[in-house]
Amino acid sequence: MYLKNKADCCGCTACSSVCQHDAIIMQPDAMGFLYPVVDKSKCINCGLCEKICAFKNNYDTSLNLSAPAAYAARHKEMAEIMKSRSGAAFVAISDYVLERGGVVYGAGYTEHFRVVHKRALTKKQRDELRGSKYVQSDMRGVLLQVKQDLIDGLQVLFSGTPCQTASLNKFVGPRLREKLILVDIVCHGVPGPYLWRDYISYLERMHGDKITEASFRDKKWFGWTAHHESFKFKHGGIERRKTTYTFMFYRHIMFRPSCGECHFCNIKRPSDFTLADFWGWEKSVPGFNNDDKGCSLVLINTVKGKNIFDAVSDCMDVIPVQLDKALQPNLMRPSVLSPLSARFSEDYAKRGLTYVMKRYGNIGWRYKLRTLCAKSLRKIKSGIKKVYQSISCIIPVGRIKDIKLL
Numbered sequence: 001m002y003l004k005n006k007a008d009c010c011g012c013t014a015c016s017s018v019c020q021h022d023a024i025i026m027q028p029d030a031m032g033f034l035y036p037v038v039d040k041s042k043c044i045n046c047g048l049c050e051k052i053c054a055f056k057n058n059y060d061t062s063l064n065l066s067a068p069a070a071y072a073a074r075h076k077e078m079a080e081i082m083k084s085r086s087g088a089a090f091v092a093i094s095d096y097v098l099e100r101g102g103v104v105y106g107a108g109y110t111e112h113f114r115v116v117h118k119r120a121l122t123k124k125q126r127d128e129l130r131g132s133k134y135v136q137s138d139m140r141g142v143l144l145q146v147k148q149d150l151i152d153g154l155q156v157l158f159s160g161t162p163c164q165t166a167s168l169n170k171f172v173g174p175r176l177r178e179k180l181i182l183v184d185i186v187c188h189g190v191p192g193p194y195l196w197r198d199y200i201s202y203l204e205r206m207h208g209d210k211i212t213e214a215s216f217r218d219k220k221w222f223g224w225t226a227h228h229e230s231f232k233f234k235h236g237g238i239e240r241r242k243t244t245y246t247f248m249f250y251r252h253i254m255f256r257p258s259c260g261e262c263h264f265c266n267i268k269r270p271s272d273f274t275l276a277d278f279w280g281w282e283k284s285v286p287g288f289n290n291d292d293k294g295c296s297l298v299l300i301n302t303v304k305g306k307n308i309f310d311a312v313s314d315c316m317d318v319i320p321v322q323l324d325k326a327l328q329p330n331l332m333r334p335s336v337l338s339p340l341s342a343r344f345s346e347d348y349a350k351r352g353l354t355y356v357m358k359r360y361g362n363i364g365w366r367y368k369l370r371t372l373c374a375k376s377l378r379k380i381k382s383g384i385k386k387v388y389q390s391i392s393c394i395i396p397v398g399r400i401k402d403i404k405l406l
């Protein structure tokens with residue numbers, strides 16, 4: 001297992017899961033992103049770990065329709081929409097699997113809001129997997145667990161980022177794939193787990209209290225379109241705002257390097273379903289999301305996806321839409337990482353979260369100075385525009401050109 005650079009690895013854990021000799025462990029870097037490290041004393045050079053890597057080799061799209069079928073979708077129950085990130089398409093599809101005795105995998109929490117992939121056998125367990133967690137989830141042990149479920153004859157729904165579904169698809173192989181339903185999300189990129197861990201600790205220090213509930217994006221208070229976090233504290237405190245974590249998320253400064261070279265930001269999806277926020281829904285389905293509670297874009301990528309979607313669409317309002325009108329940036333190209341990402345990562349490793357929040361986030365003197373400069377520049381520009389407009393009222397435009405020539 002040889003990585004030329006960090007951007008060649010999405011941290012899916014397939015290589016360490018396939019190694020029969022326990023020669024690969026996944027080790028975190030300074031941001032908490034996992035990378036494979038080979039113990040040469042155990043390795044027999046069989047090459048399996050290289051072959052299994054769906055990120056470096058082509059991923060499988062052999063079951064895909066010629067083009068995905070696109071739909072705007074919202075669950076008929078408002079309570080389900082309110083508990084989900086978009087229009088609760090994930091709940092509708094996972095209900096179908098759970099009601100037939102299957103199992104569902106997705107991103108949930110473990111101790112102190114650490115994000116990991118989890119297995120759910122009931123709707124109550126599944127509910128924890130709802131909602132977007134804007135941090136890379138830990139997949140260690142999960143590929144083997146899914147494979148075992150499939151060998152045991154269970155129907156499995158696995159939901160995650162497309163690099164995770166592509167990896168699982170390759171890991172289980174074509175025979176076991178029959179009982180596997182893959183659901184991916186349109187993916188902007190994932191921040192490092194340690195940043196989220198430290199951010200939780202920072203908020204707890206500021207409040208002098210423990211966090212009991214965390215939402216990366218609270219639409220109950222702010223609506224679906226806004227991106228504001230919310231946190232509940234043990235002794236009654238509440239924090240709801242657009243915080244520094246979100247600010248840095250949109251600067252693309254704390255993403256995994258592979259996210260800048262992601263192979264899955266297109267419509268050749270590695271899953272049966274692709275779920276997303278339906279940005280631009282107004283153009284395709286006017287009035288559908290007027291209450292701003294959330295609207296899903298669902299792409300059906302395979303025949304299996306189509307059959308399941310037909311069976312679950314009773315519990316949703318579903319409208320077919322034109323694919324080209326539903327495309328958003330991360331269905332066409334990867335996010336462009338900030339040129340400051342490497343420096344951010346070094347600073348974080350050396351000086352910690354508070355330092356990088358001040359230097360690259362929206363707190364501290366640098367941010368205040370930048371905002372002030374931008375404001376002053378805007379004012380100067382609009383002043384110049386006004387002067388130009390008043391001059392061109394007095395002197396006709398042709399004359400101004402003459403004056404310039406002179």
Ligand SMILES: Cc1cc2nc3c(=O)[nH]c(=O)nc-3n(C[C@H](O)[C@H](O)[C@H](O)COP(=O)(O)OP(=O)(O)OC[C@H]3O[C@@H](n4cnc5c(N)ncnc54)[C@H](O)[C@@H]3O)c2cc1C
Nearest residue numbers: 084085086088089090106107130131133159160188276277
């Ligand atoms: C890191 C990240 C980036 C995203 N970027 C975009 C984007 O650019 N454009 C866009 O339209 N949509 C994006 N989404 C997807 C979107 O926010 C919703 O997750 C999706 O529309 C499903 O919504 P839902 O209402 O059907 O389901 P929900 O009930 O909200 O279900 C959430 C689903 O997301 C999965 N999930 C949550 N967090 C993670 C995680 N950290 N890693 C892997 N899987 C996770 C769960 O397993 C579950 O399947 C992103 C989501 C994440 C987690």
Ligand code: SF4
Nearest residue numbers: 009010012013015053
């Ligand atoms: S992408 Fe997955 S399989 Fe490839 S090197 Fe990274 S962890 Fe291993």
Ligand code: SF4
Nearest residue numbers: 019043044046047049
């Ligand atoms: S080459 Fe084979 S033995 Fe060596 S780490 Fe890879 S899978 Fe394990």
Ligand code: SF4
Nearest residue numbers: 161163187189259262
């Ligand atoms: S952007 Fe691509 S590489 Fe990064 S987490 Fe999403 S799917 Fe994986």
